[in-house]
Amino acid sequence: MDTKYENVWNVVTAKLKGVGKKDYVLHSKLVTLAMEEIIAGEGGNKDVLIPAAMLHDIGWVNVPEKYQADVKGEDKEIAEKLHLEKAPEIIKEVLEELGYSKELINSIIRVVINHKSKEPNGDTEIACMVDADNLSDTYKEGFYSNVVSYGLSPTTVFEYRSKNKFFTDTARSIFEGHLKDRKAEIESGEADNIVSKIKDIKK
Ligand SMILES: [Fe+2]
Ligand SMILES: [Fe+2]
Numbered sequence: 001m002d003t004k005y006e007n008v009w010n011v012v013t014a015k016l017k018g019v020g021k022k023d024y025v026l027h028s029k030l031v032t033l034a035m036e037e038i039i040a041g042e043g044g045n046k047d048v049l050i051p052a053a054m055l056h057d058i059g060w061v062n063v064p065e066k067y068q069a070d071v072k073g074e075d076k077e078i079a080e081k082l083h084l085e086k087a088p089e090i091i092k093e094v095l096e097e098l099g100y101s102k103e104l105i106n107s108i109i110r111v112v113i114n115h116k117s118k119e120p121n122g123d124t125e126i127a128c129m130v131d132a133d134n135l136s137d138t139y140k141e142g143f144y145s146n147v148v149s150y151g152l153s154p155t156t157v158f159e160y161r162s163k164n165k166f167f168t169d170t171a172r173s174i175f176e177g178h179l180k181d182r183k184a185e186i187e188s189g190e191a192d193n194i195v196s197k198i199k200d201i202k203k
Helices: 003-016 024-042 046-055 058-062 073-085 087-097 102-113 124-138 139-151 154-162 169-188 192-203
Strands: none
Touching: 003 024, 003 046, 003 058, 003 073, 024 046, 024 102, 024 124, 024 139, 024 169, 046 102, 046 124, 058 073, 058 087, 058 124, 073 087, 087 102, 087 124, 102 124, 102 169, 124 139, 124 169, 154 169, 154 192, 169 192
């Protein structure tokens, strides 16, 4: 991780620890890693995109606990909406404290509140953000963490994640590599070993 953004990362980990069912600290770390890899292929302003990746799910901190759980249907929609709505205020406070300019803060907030966009319409920053969020779930660490958090089989999670769509060529090509690796782990039985190991550590 780029040391330039370490101060942002430290606040993110402190705030997100223990929030929600998913491991949001790990998730945010992997979204940031995904963002670094996507920027390497697509270009983009790191000063906007890296803090945006780190902070993209910070809104969950102020979402009522009942919506932080693994909710379904209408509640899921409310939860998703809330985590976007709650983000700007927290981001503003965190980044002002760290001396970020108003302009940069606004650019970061713009990317964060659009991280669930279904159609970035040629907006490269938003496309990179949406792709980084989706790509994070197929890295080895994130994939198996989700398998355990949600109590599902590796095959079920694999089938679900395979449907992910990407807007940038860079993300799509990294994603295809991830799928190949996860598939090989499932077929060789290594996937089950990894899951048992994570469960043992959690005990
Ligand atoms: Fe999110
Ligand atoms: Fe996310």
